[in-house]
Amino acid sequence: MSPQVIALVDCNNFYVSCERVFNPKLANRPVVVLSNNDGCAVARSNEVKALGVKMGTPWFKLKELARQQGIVACSSNYALYADMSNRVMSILAQFSPCQEVYSIDECFLDFSGIPKNNLALYGAEIKERVRQWTGLPVCVGIGASKTLAKLANHIAKKHLQFGGVCDLGAMTAGERDQWLSELGVGEVWGVGGRLTPKLAELGIRSVLDLKRAAPALLRSRFSVMMEKTNRELNGIVCIEMEEITPPRKQIVSSRSFGVPVSDLQSIEESVALYVRRATEKLRHQKSCAGAVQVVIRTSPFNPAVPYYGNSITLSLPTPTDDTSQIIKVALCGLARIYRAGFQYQKAGVMLSEIMPASAIQPELFSGQGDGRSKVLMDVMDGLNRKLGRGTVHSAREGFTQPWKMKQEHKSPCYTTRWDELPEAVA
């Protein structure tokens, strides 16, 4: 078998780049995209990175700098990002028979079998095709394993001389090791900040150190994963391509409130909304949940008011994907953990014990078997898909929703709503 060649294609500053495609005025300006509820920076343009703003900086700490430097803040517009992501992934699928979508803005492509001297050219073609079709900049990293492809991508992003495409396989062993010696071990896929000091104790500081470490030692001091990482760095494939993402085992939906909330009804409305969102995802992956957890808490950052946080997990009578059934159970749980007199800042639900809908044993005495719930859910999902999210929802979610989160700087849903299309002057 010929050795594997893997490419990692990753969009540069994905959320910011999506905003720029439809709002060209943002080009060359410092732009941040804020997390839900305009909390903290989750994406930064290169100009913002150059100002030393770290990922996850709270927006209120940035406001002064933003005023001085003219930083533009966008609320996150996930409808837009998801659509642009789908476009990018379907374009990338044209370049390899084997694709693993790894996250919203990156995917692995199997390049095995493509003539070696062409790979950088092929990568450049991919980069140009994505830019032309979507307006989004990407970088391509190529290596003998997923771990090496990730590092190659990192090098392509940081070093402009590569023109956005770095093929570690095209380098001599000496050149490759030179690059790996310049990278901190924390840059390696799956190593991260927590393990970096422990590796440093063994004298492993650069990626090259990790590559040259003894696999047996790594296994005994860390885990089999660290040994696999070491082998991957040496070009031995240990982490296979996964073309089908396994259905999720847990589905979480939670948000901060726009303003602190203390009445039970507002929290009930929010919990009903989160259950609907979570069950939509549940039905999308054709699963049922066996348990639901409800979480509420006040702000942990405000020392002026007393803190309270609690959660409760309830199992469902029968595993189900029915929104109203799960709302009923979740609200029972909420009533048990809710305490009056606190300023709540966040609520959330988590569905667990998730299993395929096809594997459910219908219960003898519950009235689920008539299929009406399924018809109702299908109709609801269909209407919401066709007419926009939240067109039909449970009345338990309320209608004015004064607790809803702040999204003061959200751009239009340019590609998913007819009344929000980009406009061109004629």
Place this chain on the structure above:
Amino acid sequence: MTTKPHISRKRRPGAGRKPGSTKYGEPTRVIRLPESLHRQALALLAARNAPKLGADIADIAVPHPNTPLFERPLFLSQVAAGFPSPADDHIEQRLDLNQYMIQHDAATYFVRVKGDSMLEAGIRDNDVLVVDRSVPARVGCIVVAVVNGELTVKTLSRTRAGQPLLVPANANYAALEIKEGMSFEVWGVVTGLVRKFK
């Protein structure tokens, strides 16, 4: 060697229609009645069996809201009996406007027109343009371009000096020459237009 199966002519207990299994939910009896009363008797039975108001909600067929128009059964004639429809072999899928308007799904965007500078090209205020970014922009194409950060729709042309020129299709507007120092980029090529009258 074959043996002829033995057929019993005796009455078999429990065989036949079960009592109470009819649509009336109770045992029934065969009677003869005068021809003139036939209709009345049928009406009486129908009224007796009509569902009570409100009890039939589950029977209302709910159209699936998300069924695409072209998803029609491929065979029109019923299987039961009779001559099959001679049209069965000729059924094609319903026409899909997306398929007609869009060549490259991943590269196609819709853009709303604001203004009347392209009237003579048949592009009116508020029309929706189908913009395909994968199509290379050539002189003569109608394009959506970015000029100094604004999206604009014009016909792409070139000056004698080779500079890009954006030409309107309305005598009230002047052509715009892209000069040094202006930021300019073709955003995508207009490949179609959608307009609703109602």
